[in-house]
Amino acid sequence: MVPPDPHSHDHHGQGHAHAHGPASPHPAQAAPWSILRMPVVSRLGAALAVSACLWTVVWLATR
Numbered sequence: 001m002v003p004p005d006p007h008s009h010d011h012h013g014q015g016h017a018h019a020h021g022p023a024s025p026h027p028a029q030a031a032p033w034s035i036l037r038m039p040v041v042s043r044l045g046a047a048l049a050v051s052a053c054l055w056t057v058v059w060l061a062t063r
Contacts, residue, residue, distance in 0.1 A: 035043060 035046070038046070
């Protein structure tokens with residue numbers, strides 16, 4: 001079996017390989033969703049919901 005080329009790799013099974021030097025970063029990709037684009041009220045609501053779920057897990061684990 002031939003070892004893979006360290007400079008040419010497939011990302012997330014997309015089927016296309018690309019090459020770049022080890023010092024050059026990957027180009028920016030458009031994000032389909034970003035928490036930074038959410039309004040502040042929505043971000044706070046999401047944070048409270050996640051916090052409530054985590055506290056529920058803690059509460060259930062200590063019962």
